[in-house]
Amino acid sequence: MHDVIVIGAGLAGLRCAGLLSARGLDVVVLEAADAVGGRQRTDIVDGFRLDRGFQVLNPAYPALRRSVDLDALALGSFPVGMRVRTAEGMAELRHPLRYPQSIAASLRSGLVNTRDAVALARWAAPALVHPLSRLARNDVAVREGWDAVGLRGPLRTAVLEPFLAGVLAERRGETSEAFVRLLVRYFVLGRPGLPAQGIAAVPEQLAAHARTTGADIRLDTSAGRISALGEEIRAEVSEGDSVRAARVVVAVGPDAVTDLTGLARPATNGLQTWWFAADEPPTASALLTVDGRGRGPVVNTVVMTHTVPSYAPAGRHLIAATCLLPRRGDPAEENEVRRHLSEIWGADISAWELIRRDDITDALPAQPAPLGAARSPRYAERLYVAGDHRDTASIQGALASGERAARAVLNDAGSSSSTASPHR
Incomplete structure (x- = not known):
């Protein structure tokens, strides 16, 4: 069983995965596409x-x-x-x-x-x-x-x-x-x-860093239903098996977040x-x-x-x-x-x-007025959500949301520090 499953290898998911794996957590990233990046391809x-x-x-x-x-x-x-x-x-x-x-x-x-x-x-x-x-x-x-x-x-x-x-x-x-x-x-x-x-050079660099720190990034692997069973969460994957972890971060785009979490589809x-x-x-x-x-x-x-x-x-x-x-x-x-x-x-x-x-x-x-505060990454017990739709509609918002999700996971997992050293 892994420590964390990150669903989605866009900017938010890759940033979150890199920070978590740099702190020694066993992280697996599930990405449905054939390459990392999400909208940055x-x-x-x-x-x-x-x-x-x-x-x-x-x-x-x-x-x-x-x-x-x-x-x-x-x-x-x-x-x-x-x-x-x-x-x-x-x-x-x-x-x-x-x-x-x-x-x-x-x-x-x-x-x-x-x-x-x-x-x-x-x-x-x-x-x-x-x-x-x-x-x-x-x-x-x-x-x-x-x-x-x-x-x-x-x-x-x-x-x-x-x-x-x-x-x-x-x-x-x-x-x-x-x-x-x-x-x-x-x-x-x-x-x-x-x-x-x-633009793909940005997520590719994030993915390279995440892999260097130990994250397992699996492409062409679509995550389906997420279910909690005792102290673990299972994510069904396209191959028919399931991946198990203590926590899951859902870092998919607005088009897919509803199917995985039940959240209302972001405008x-x-x-x-x-x-x-x-x-x-x-x-x-x-x-x-x-x-x-x-x-x-x-x-x-x-x-x-x-x-x-x-x-x-x-x-x-x-x-x-x-x-x-x-x-x-x-x-x-x-x-x-x-x-x-x-x-x-x-x-x-x-x-x-x-x-x-x-x-x-x-x-x-969409970012209509009034602009709300960045949304908490915590969605349910041991389930977190990240993406620019949780922050501001920008590359800045996607990366910052991934960072917040990583801090939340580290805090909840009992880590002694809530941030990881940035990659340079």
């Missing part, structure tokens, strides 16, 4: 490196810095800013502190006026000085927060709203203001990018990413590009290979385009996406080759 298709949906990794996430060796990831960093398609043409906005020489161009763009700039500064300032618990007091939807500070001009409608639609997977402004402020803090402090080997938002190959890029810029005219279906697009050249074979370029994936209604079709991309880039894209379309139904847990 990367596939090689015709020489192109395709993440499962458009991903970014922010090195400012505290839990990420505790969990992995960032230098080993060889991150390529996106420029901190964006390009905005307007009725007059293409405008560029960059982080004014990191690129002070860009301030004049930003002011000339027509997207930034003094009233909006002051309102945004008033709104964002608390995120830089207060913890999330403080930000969440009297929390409202982000659209209400922006209304309250008078942020109503083009900086909101043409820049922030289109940008956040792709980040939050919703365009109605229903997401918690506190959560959006937290994301703003991380964007200010960090420079998001991607590992040279794809989620969906995203659709289109991957195109081209011999010539539509721009020399590596900035994320949005449509500030309020048109769709594309919410953002970017030339990936300007930031991570390893995502394409030599001499080719990879372009990502992301759309919202509605719960009700039809998803975007290729002809719509191509039409809109042609407008955004101002280029003929008819020669672009569609490599793959990723429909990620459960891309992100």
Whole structure:
């Protein structure tokens, strides 16, 4: 019998397993897929490196810095800013502190006026000085927060709203203001990018550490019914046998947590990413590009290979385009996406080759206001739950949730210390 079964080899499950095995516990991880990673997967298709949906990794996430060796990831960093398609043409906005020489161009763009700039500064300032618990007091939807500070001009409608639609997977402004402020803090402090080997490099590093400390990670092993019998918990597995342990951590995605625990299915938002190959890029810029005219279906697009050249074979370029994936209604079709991309880039894209379309139904847990505190990992006697749906909808939330679950297990198992040394 094992000490702990961890069901799910996503970020939360791998982080939890690594911490527990580093403390000497006998840990087995059951993963239904053929590789670790959960939603953080990367596939090689015709020489192109395709993440499962458009991903970014922010090195400012505290839990990420505790969990992995960032230098080993060889991150390529996106420029901190964006390009905005307007009725007059293409405008560029960059982080004014990191690129002070860009301030004049930003002011000339027509997207930034003094009233909006002051309102945004008033709104964002608390995120830089207060913890999330403080930000969440009297929390409202982000659209209400922006209304309250008078942020109503083009900086909101043409820049922030289109940008956040792709980040939050919703365009109605229903997401918690506190959560959006937290994301703003991380964007200010960090420079998001991607590992040279794809987003899968993060869970692969976590899995390597867990295995080094003794964890047994079993792929292609689907866990079924969980039942308690005396001092042990049994998890039925796809091979027909069962795995026994003193404790079980369920670290699966929102789509599977109900079947294993009985918890209500977490609400989620969906995203659709289109991957195109081209011999010539539509721009020399590596900035994320949005449509500030309020048109769709594309919410953002970017030339990936300007930031991570390893995502394409030599001499080719990879372009990502992301759309919202509605719960009700039809998803975007290729002809719509191509039409809109042609407008955004101002280029003929008819020669672009569609490599793959990723429909990620459960891309992100929804984070409506008011934002609640991170949920306890303890669900039942010797049964724990971890995942970003128990914390915040981010890589930071997934890793932090895995850490909390590990601390709870160690405390309940009578360990003398509730944390393990972070892997570097």
